[in-house]
Structure formats: C-alpha cells, structure tokens
Amino acid sequence: MTDRRRINGPPSGTRPAVFAPSLKSASSISTGRPRRQRQPNELRKIFLKTGLIPSASGSAYLEFEPSASLAASRSSPQSLIPPSSALKLACTVHGPKPLPRSASFSPNLVLTTHIKYAPFAARQRKGHIRDASERDLGVHLETALRGVIVAERWPKSGLDITITILEAEDDRWWGDAPDSHDAPWGMMNVLAGCITAASAAIADARIDCLDLVAGGVAAIVSDEPAEGESSSPKLMLDTDPAEHKSILSACVVAYMPSRDEITEIWLKGDHSKASLGTDDKTLGHEALIDGAVNAARGAHTVLTEAVKESAERFAGLMLGGNTA
Amino acid sequence: MASTAPSLTLPPSQFARLQPHAYLLAHLSPPASSNQPSIRANGRAPAQFRVTSANTGSLTHTNGSAVVRVGDTTAVCGVRAEILPTDDIASWSVSHTSSRTTNKRQKLANSDSEEQQEEEDPNDKSHIQDLNLLVPNLSLSTGCAPGFIPGAPPSALAQSLSHQILNLLHSTRLVRAEDLRVWYQPPSLGGESLERHNAEEQMDVDDEGTGKEDDGEKAEVKAFWVLYIDVMIVSLAGNPFDAAWAAVLAALRDTKLPKASWDVDNEIVVCSDKVSEARKLALRGLPVASSFGVFEADAAAGWRAVIVPDAEEERLIEEGARKGIQRRWVLADPDGYEEGLSQERACVVVDKKQGKTVIVKMEKNGGWALDGQALKEVVEISARRWEEVKSILEQC
Amino acid sequence: MVGPTASLTPLARADGSASYHCPSTGSNILGSVNAPVELPGRRDALKPEDATVEVFVKTGTAPASVGERYVEGIIRGVVGRLILGRERGYARRGVVITLAIVGGESVGRADSHLTLLPALLHTALLALLSASVPLSMTFSATVLSVDASGKITREPSAEVAAAAKSIHVLAFTSKGHLLLNESEGAFDFDTWEKVRQRASAICHGTSTVGADGDIAMVEDADGQPLEGTIRETVEDQVHRDYAWKIDAA
Numbered sequence: 007m008t009d010r011r012r013i014n015g016p017p018s019g020t021r022p023a024v025f026a027p028s029l030k031s032a033s034s035i036s037t038g039r040p041r042r043q044r045q046p047n048e049l050r051k052i053f054l055k056t057g058l059i060p061s062a063s064g065s066a067y068l069e070f071e072p073s074a075s076l077a078a079s080r081s082s083p084q085s086l087i088p089p090s091s092a093l094k095l096a097c098t099v100h101g102p103k104p105l106p107r108s109a110s111f112s113p114n115l116v117l118t119t120h121i122k123y124a125p126f127a128a129r130q131r132k133g134h135i136r137d138a139s140e141r142d143l144g145v146h147l148e149t150a151l152r153g154v155i156v157a158e159r160w161p162k163s164g165l166d167i168t169i170t171i172l173e174a175e176d177d178r179w180w181g182d183a184p185d186s187h188d189a190p191w192g193m194m195n196v197l198a199g200c201i202t203a204a205s206a207a208i209a210d211a212r213i214d215c216l217d218l219v220a221g222g223v224a225a226i227v228s229d230e231p232a233e234g235e236s237s238s239p240k241l242m243l244d245t246d247p248a249e250h251k252s253i254l255s256a257c258v259v260a261y262m263p264s265r266d267e268i269t270e271i272w273l274k275g276d277h278s279k280a281s282l283g284t285d286d287k288t289l290g291h292e293a294l295i296d297g298a299v300n301a302a303r304g305a306h307t308v309l310t311e312a313v314k315e316s317a318e319r320f321a322g323l324m325l326g327g328n329t330a
Numbered sequence: 331m332a333s334t335a336p337s338l339t340l341p342p343s344q345f346a347r348l349q350p351h352a353y354l355l356a357h358l359s360p361p362a363s364s365n366q367p368s369i370r371a372n373g374r375a376p377a378q379f380r381v382t383s384a385n386t387g388s389l390t391h392t393n394g395s396a397v398v399r400v401g402d403t404t405a406v407c408g409v410r411a412e413i414l415p416t417d418d419i420a421s422w423s424v425s426h427t428s429s430r431t432t433n434k435r436q437k438l439a440n441s442d443s444e445e446q447q448e449e450e451d452p453n454d455k456s457h458i459q460d461l462n463l464l465v466p467n468l469s470l471s472t473g474c475a476p477g478f479i480p481g482a483p484p485s486a487l488a489q490s491l492s493h494q495i496l497n498l499l500h501s502t503r504l505v506r507a508e509d510l511r512v513w514y515q516p517p518s519l520g521g522e523s524l525e526r527h528n529a530e531e532q533m534d535v536d537d538e539g540t541g542k543e544d545d546g547e548k549a550e551v552k553a554f555w556v557l558y559i560d561v562m563i564v565s566l567a568g569n570p571f572d573a574a575w576a577a578v579l580a581a582l583r584d585t586k587l588p589k590a591s592w593d594v595d596n597e598i599v600v601c602s603d604k605v606s607e608a609r610k611l612a613l614r615g616l617p618v619a620s621s622f623g624v625f626e627a628d629a630a631a632g633w634r635a636v637i638v639p640d641a642e643e644e645r646l647i648e649e650g651a652r653k654g655i656q657r658r659w660v661l662a663d664p665d666g667y668e669e670g671l672s673q674e675r676a677c678v679v680v681d682k683k684q685g686k687t688v689i690v691k692m693e694k695n696g697g698w699a700l701d702g703q704a705l706k707e708v709v710e711i712s713a714r715r716w717e718e719v720k721s722i723l724e725q726c
Numbered sequence: 727m728v729g730p731t732a733s734l735t736p737l738a739r740a741d742g743s744a745s746y747h748c749p750s751t752g753s754n755i756l757g758s759v760n761a762p763v764e765l766p767g768r769r770d771a772l773k774p775e776d777a778t779v780e781v782f783v784k785t786g787t788a789p790a791s792v793g794e795r796y797v798e799g800i801i802r803g804v805v806g807r808l809i810l811g812r813e814r815g816y817a818r819r820g821v822v823i824t825l826a827i828v829g830g831e832s833v834g835r836a837d838s839h840l841t842l843l844p845a846l847l848h849t850a851l852l853a854l855l856s857a858s859v860p861l862s863m864t865f866s867a868t869v870l871s872v873d874a875s876g877k878i879t880r881e882p883s884a885e886v887a888a889a890a891k892s893i894h895v896l897a898f899t900s901k902g903h904l905l906l907n908e909s910e911g912a913f914d915f916d917t918w919e920k921v922r923q924r925a926s927a928i929c930h931g932t933s934t935v936g937a938d939g940d941i942a943m944v945e946d947a948d949g950q951p952l953e954g955t956i957r958e959t960v961e962d963q964v965h966r967d968y969a970w971k972i973d974a975a
Contacts (some may be wrong), residue, residue: 007788009794011483011489011494012489012492013463013496015462016414016418016462017420017462018661019418020412020556022412023413023590024600025602025603026601030466045511057565058565059404060565061475061565061566079933084605086588086602086604091390091391097473098472100473103476121478122471122481126389126391126410131410131412131558134469167473168472169473170564172389172562173391316421484792486798487799489792490792490798493791493792494796497796501910502912503913540950616876638948641900641901641903644900644903675803681912687915689911689912690910690913691909691912693907693908693909695803696804696907698899702922705918707906709915713857
C-alpha cells in the first residue's frame with residue numbers, strides 16, 4: 007500500500023518507540039499521573055491571534071496554555087515521555103469565492119470545513135489521509151458554524167475553512183491502559199479549540215455572523231481520591247484528559263453568548279444516575295451542558311480581544327491605504 | 331459625457347494588481363530625475379532576504395521540531411523517530427550478514443578515536459537510502475494559500491518539494507547512519523575476556539570462513555531508527571523551499587533520539603525515557619538554501635521578439651548598457667508576488683567548511699539570464715546568507 | 727565516444743514523437759507531443775493568451791514516485807521558455823509532452839534523476855520539432871560528473887555517477903545561453919566553471935570554447951557536438967519526408 011504521491015517509509019512499516027516505563031505494570035507507575043492544579047471551574051489560558059497567514063482572507067492561530075505538568079517537564083526535562091500535551095492549531099478561511107462551474111446553484115454561502123492533524127500532532131503518528139475522526143470533527147465544526155454565518159448574503163459562493171492541528175490533546179494519560187471508559191476525549195477539546203479559532207478566522211475574513219461563537223468543554227471526572235477528599239465524581243471545566251483517571255462523560259458546545267444560543271452540542275459518555283451513584287443534580291447532563299457553556303463564555307472573552315485586534319489592524323490598513 | 335470622469339490615479343494596491351509587471355518595474359527602475367534608489371515593491375533591496383526567525387522544540391509529540399518564518403512564509407517541521415527492526419527487513423539477513431564484522435570494526439574505531447568520526451562509513455549511504463530511513467514529506471494542503479485544495483492529494487509542487495528535500499538530505503549526507511543504528515552486543519559466553527584488539531583478529535579469521543562459533547559475540551544491528559520528517563507549510567507567501575529546508579535543518583538539529591537497546595527476552599527494542607541518556611544527532615555540516623528569481627524588464631515584450639540575440643551579442647549589448655538602463659534584476663528570496671513575475675529561478679545551497687564556501691546544490695531553470703558572472707554573484711549572496719541563517723539557527 | 731542515436735516520429739498517432747537512446751548512460755526514452763490540444767474542463771486555470779505546457783514522465787521498471795514530478799517541473803521550465811505559446815492557434819490550448827523511460831538503468835526512490843535528464847530533454851525537444859511546435863530556439867544538454875580527484879566524466883554510467891563527488895546537468899540554447907543548470911554534490915565555483923566550459927564544448931563544439939586550447943583538443947576527441955547530432959537527426963528526417971519533392975526537383 008504505497009502512496010505514489012508521497013515519499014514512503016520502509017515497506018515493512020515501522021514501530022513506535024517503546025519506552026521502558028510503559029512496560030511496567032500499570033499500578034507501579036500510576037503515581038506519575040499529572041495532577042490538575044487548576045480549580046474545577048478554572049480554564050487554561052488561550053493564546054489566540056488573527057491574521058498570521060496573509061494569503062488567506064482570514065486566519066487564526068490558537069494555542070492552549072500547557073498544563074502544569076507539561077510546563078514543568080518543559081522547563082526541566084526529565085523524561086522523554088511528555089506528561090500531557092497542549093492544543094496548537096492554525097485555521098485559515100478562503101473566500102467567499104465563486105463556486106466552481108460544475109457546482110449546482112446555491113442561494114446561500116456553501117461552507118466547507120476541513121480538519122487535518124499533522125502527522126506529528128498526536129502520540130500515535132497520524133496518516134497523511136484524513137481518517138474517520140478527522141472527518142467527524144469536520145462535520146461537527148461545520149454544524150457549529152453554519153448556525154452563525156449569515157449565509158444568504160453570499161449566493162453562489164463558497165467558503166473554505168481549513169484547520170491544521172499541529173499538536174492535539176491526549177485522549178488519556180499515557181500510562182493508562184485503554185479501558186471500557188475509553189473514548190477519544192481529547193477530540194472534544196480539539197473541537198472546542200477548532201470552533202473558537204474558526205470563529206476568529208471568519209471574523210478576520212469579515213464574513214457577517216450573528217455573533218462570535220466560542221467552544222467550551224466540561225466533563226464529569228472521577229479521580230483517585232487525594233488525602234482527605236471524597237472520591238465522588240466531580241464536574242470540571244476545560245479538562246485535560248491526561249490529568250484524570252477516568253472521565254465519565256464530557257460535553258462540548260458551540261455557544262453564542264449574546265443570543266444565548268447553542269449551535270452545536272456533543273455529549274459523550276455515561277452520565278446516568280446509575281453510573282454516578284448519586285442523585286446529585288449538579289452532575290446531571292444539564293449541569294454538564296451548563297458547565298460547557300461557562301467554559302465557552304470564558305473562551306469568548308479571549309475571542310473578543312482577538313477579533314478586536316483584527317478589526318484594528320484592518321482599520322489601520324484602510325487608513326494607511328488611503329493616505330499612501 | 332463629462333459627468334464624472336473616472337479618476338486617473340489609482341491607489342498603489344490597485345495598480346499592483348492590474349499591472350503587476352509595470353508596478354515592479356517602476357519600483358526597480360525609478361526615473362533618474364526622482365533620485366530614488368532602485369528598490370523592490372516590498373521595500374527590500376534586490377539581494378535582501380526577508381526577516382527570518384526560527385523556534386525549535388515547541389511541539390510535544392516530536393523528537394525534534396522547528397517553526398521557521400521567512401517573512402510571511404511559515405514552515406513547521408516535526409521529526410518523529412520510529413523503530414525498524416532488522417527482522418522486518420526482507421533482504422537484511424541475506425545481504426548484510428557478511429557486513430556485520432565491518433560494522434563492528436567501524437563502531438570500535440569510532441569509539442576509540444574522535445578524529446576517525448569523519449571517516450567514510452561504507453554503509454552510510456546505502457543504509458539510509460536503501461532502507462528509506464529518512465522519510466521527508468511536505469504538505470501544502472493546509473490552507474496555506476488559495477489554490478491548494480485541502481484534502482486533495484499532494485500537488486505537483488508539494489511532491490517536487492518533498493523530492494528536493496529528500497534529495498538534499500541524501501546528497502549532503504546530513505544525517506549519519508551510525509546515529510540511526512540500534513546495536514546489540516550479546517554477552518560474552520566464553521571465560522576468556524578477550525581484548526578488543528584480539529577480538530578483531532579473531533574476526534579476521536572468521537572472515538576467511540573457518541567458523542561461525544563466535545557469532546554470538548559480534549555486535550549486531552538489531553534495528554534502525556526511521557526519521558519521519560514532516561513539513562507543514564502553514565502560510566505560503568513565496569519561496570517555500572528555503573523556509574521548508576531551514577525548518578528541516580532546525581528540526582534535525584533539535585532532534586534527540588532516546589537510548590535504545592535490544593531486549594533479548596521480549597525481542598523488542600526498548601528505549602530509555604531519561605532525557606540525560608538521549609543523544610542529539612551529529613549532523614554533517616549546515617547546508618543553507620537560498621532561492622532567487624530573475625525579473626526581466628522586457629518579459630512581456632519578449633515573446634514578440636522571436637529572434638533572441640546570441641549569447642555573445644547579448645553580452646556586448648549588456649556591457650554597453652551597463653551604465654544605462656538595467657534590464658534584469660536578480661531578486662533574492664522572492665515573495666509570492668515576485669514569483670509570479672519571474673520565470674527564471676535559481677536555488678543555491680551552500681555550506682561552509684573551515685571558512686571555505688562549498689556549494690552542495692545549484693539549480694537554475696526557466697531562462698537564460700543567469701550565467702557565469704551572475705551565478706557567481708548569486709553564490710556570493712548565498713554565502714552571506716549562510717552566515718545569517720547560521721546565527722539564527724544557533725540562537726534557537 | 728559513441729554518440730546518441732535518435733529517430734523522429736516513431737509513433738503514428740501522436741502529433742509528434744521521438745525516440746532517443748544514449749549509449750553511455752544507457753537511457754532509452756520514447757516521447758510524444760500533442761499540440762495544440764484543447765485541455766478539457768480546466769478553462770479557469772488556462773492562461774488567457776498563452777499555451778499551457780504540460781509534461782508527464784513515466785518510469786519504466788521502477789514504481790512511480792515523487793521524483794518524476796520534480797523532473798517534470800524542470801522540463802516544463804526549459805521547454806516552456808522556448809515554446810512560442812502565443813503563436814496563432816496556441817493561446818488557451820495545451821502542449822502535452824509525454825516521456826516514457828523504456829529502458830536503461832531504473833532510477834530508485836532516492837536516486838537523483840539527473841543522469842536521465844539530458845536524454846529526457848533531448849527527447850522532448852525532438853518530439854516538439856516532430857510535432858512542428860513553434861520554438862524560439864533549440865537546445866542541447868549534457869550531464870557531467872566530477873570525481874574526488876577533479877576528473878570530469880561526460881555522461882557517466884550509473885556506477886560512475888554513484889561514486890562521483892558532484893553531478894552537473896547543463897543545457898545550452900542554440901544561441902549559446904546557459905538555459906539550465908542542475909548541480910548536486912559538493913563542489914566549488916571554480917569546478918563549476920570548468921564543468922560549464924566542458925559542457926559548452928560538448929554541446930557546441932570547440933568554436934565557443936575560446937582561448938583554452940587544451941579543452942578544445944579533448945572535445946575534438948569527444949566527437950561531434952550534440953547540437954550537430956540533433957540538427958542532423960532532424961535534417962535526415964526532413965530529407966526522408968520530402969524525398970518525393972527533392973527527387974522531383
């Protein structure tokens with residue numbers, strides 16, 4: 007199965023490096039799990055900048071602040087196995103541009119979303135061709151954005167949104183064996199980041215929107231109890247999956263604060279009473295969605311700043327263009 | 331119809347789009363009366379490169395990574411190392427049994443004396459090339475510029491850039507095969523603790539084909555590291571090759587391979603996760619790429635003049651016109667706008683060894699303006715650029 | 727030195743074609759040209775007043791790889807500059823050049839295609855001439871290798887090329903301009919100057935070498951300049967094609 011349009015590796019394939027600690031039994035290394043240093047409702051900082059890619063009509067670069075363990079391992083490296091990872095992605099918007107001749111008539115702006123992981127983005131090397139999860143993310147992003155863009159303003163036009171993920175979030179801690187609770191939790195963080203970045207890039211391209219849509223993640227997690235704490239499941243915002251033993255359920259939303267509207271919601275995992283073991287209202291799915299919305303509100307403040315910066319840059323450009 | 335006569339003055343940005351050739355020409359050859367220097371539309375002097383910055387080691391899941399920005403062109407390169415066990419190589423046992431002794435001797439020699447590091451490794455080229463140990467791929471489908479459809483297979487440009495990177499990695503022999511080998515030294519079974527010198531002598535006997543009993547004592551290559559070098563051009567504003575190559579170079583300089591050893595019981599390669607035991611790649615040299623575009627004053631008119639003057643005639647014309655109007659400009663590091671206006675391209679990759687400039691690759695194509703003297707100047711500019719890039723790469 | 731052999735129009739159905747065999751590098755190329763042709767479905771991408779040149783290189787025994795895209799780019803750069811794409815009937819049309827490597831040493835994944843390049847370029851040129859595509863000039867190309875001692879070998883075989891320190895492909899127009907240079911491997915500028923002189927002599931014979939008599943002598947031993955070989959191939963073909971007319975006269 008060689009790809010003739012790319013340079014291929016050895017025909018027999020290669021194996022990822024196996025590190026000595028990962029061969030030990032799971033119990034002996036569980037002490038190494040990074041711990042969440044943030045409050046349950048505290049978000050990671052988001053770095054968001056627009057206009058870094060001038061050839062696109064709009065662009066944004068987004069980066070999550072590395073969690074405490076990753077920051078520590080960066081400043082004083084001990085192990086070659088990174089404890090967790092922090093999302094880094096670049097988003098470009100091309101358009102609105104005329105649809106190709108072959109396309110049928112459309113009275114609205116035709117939105118195309120495309121999300122691709124760089125081969126080196128995740129712990130497992132990704133292929134060059136989009137896999138199911140990447141297509142899935144693209145569909146989710148398209149739903150999130152379609153409700154925001156005023157599409158009827160551009161008939162017969164197309165808008166291409168392309169996101170390249172340079173570094174993805176982990177799905178679980180590397181020391182944990184995959185188990186039944188396992189789901190691609192990292193994907194949900196990635197989607198939230200994609201929504202926020204795409205929203206900034208669309209605004210940077212000066213496409214009319216109802217509001218700036220922001221993405222947020224909340225999850226119900228159950229950790230090993232620390233000293234003097236109960237081990238009951240807790241609701242956390244903006245979870246880094248590597249920091250938790252098991253995530254019971256998680257939710258990502260695309261939320262427009264000024265209209266209090268959700269354009270996309272993705273709930274995953276088991277949040278029934280039975281699995282939680284409590285009748286606690288604060289852990290129901292409504293609480294989960296509220297948590298995600300709160301996380302999105304947090305991202306929205308960053309988004310506003312980035313878009314304001316983009317608008318100032320544009321205004322400066324117009325001014326400069328006229329005086330020159 | 332003198333109602334609203336359209337204004338005859340256009341803002342510069344409009345003029346640049348409508349008459350790109352005339353726009354750039356007007357910048358490069360300002361009227362003598364205006365006393366303005368000849369300068370490119372982007373404000374650079376002809377031999378001036380764009381502002382370059384590099385940043386390494388910021389991607390978590392890579393063995394080495396770099397982000398290089400050359401003006402508005404951004405390349406991100408991540409190097410991932412994976413294991414290729416020799417058992418998986420179909421032809422390995424057939425073709426390499428005999429060469430193991432040489433390998434060992436090579437290794438001993440290297441560990442014994444530093445100055446022999448530079449010694450030619452006979453298997454270096456063949457191992458890296460035949461086993462595909464370096465796998466560079468460049469992707470332009472990142473939304474970096476309109477016209478590259480995301481999700482489509484790599485365009486002809488992306489494919490040829492990937493090929494150029496691979497070719498340059500091979501022809502400069504940048505990565506040493508020795509760095510990519512994972513050795514296994516079986517424990518000595520016999521009680522007689524042979525000195526290395528003796529062991530080697532013993533092997534010479536083996537070479538003559540007397541016996542294979544000592545097979546267990548030879549160090550053997552159990553696996554190779556394969557370096558997947560992926561370059562994502564995140565933003566494209568002309569001259570992708572220089573940025574991509576600089577990113578590859580910076581990422582390889584940043585690459586650390588973990589200490590790997592062969593686990594006999596599990597028959598797998600196990601790596602130590604200690605940062606202190608990991609080692610950097612020892613690269614050969616620091617080849618730096620510089621690209622150029624040639625802008626011709628009469629390119630648009632050229633097709634009408636079907637009769638092209640002889641090279642000799644042309645030289646005379648040129649010399650005569652030296653004091654007069656310049657007809658050609660060699661533009662270093664062309665941006666996207668200038669690339670669209672120049673047919674002739676040149677790319678020079680230089681390295682410096684003991685202060686001497688060594689050219690490792692020189693290409694020119696698409697025209698006949700660059701010849702002896704002009705190429706020499708281009709090489710000199712590239713040599714100056716080498717110093718610049720070297721200091722940038724050493725700072726990051 | 728055995729010179730290359732070529733024949734024009736071996737293929738009946740293409741607008742123009744050529745086959746080319748270079749004994750020293752062992753390369754054997756078959757090329758065809760179709761021009762001017764309508765390029766369907768890509769009207770948006772076509773230049774409004776110029777012909778679009780497309781080049782396809784097909785490998786013989788080796789599997790297809792990205793290397794061909796690179797070679798295609800080089801050939802397109804060379805012939806694209808010579809084809810008078812604005813002549814009547816060429817605007818918004820395509821010139822499609824297909825080159826198949828039918829024999830000789832196959833090029834591996836990582837090998838450079840440089841040793842094959844002159845043969846590919848000559849085939850493309852002859853096929854263009856055979857298809858009567860208007861050109862501003864013709865050209866000739868050669869490949870030279872320099873070994874560690876500085877010895878320059880003309881059109882090296884695969885083994886010589888593998889052992890060489892640097893490999894150079896140069897193409898000169900019929901008017902003596904340096905049209906293409908592809909150099910690979912470590913060398914300095916003085917070496918390149920020597921290579922350029924030698925290549926120029928191979929392509930154009932001694933007259934253009936100028937002062938350096940020594941090199942001129944060597945080149946005489948090399949035999950006929952490539953420029954002349956190509957010219958003769960075309961002249962022979964024209965003689966055959968117009969034999970009826972010449973005989974009648």
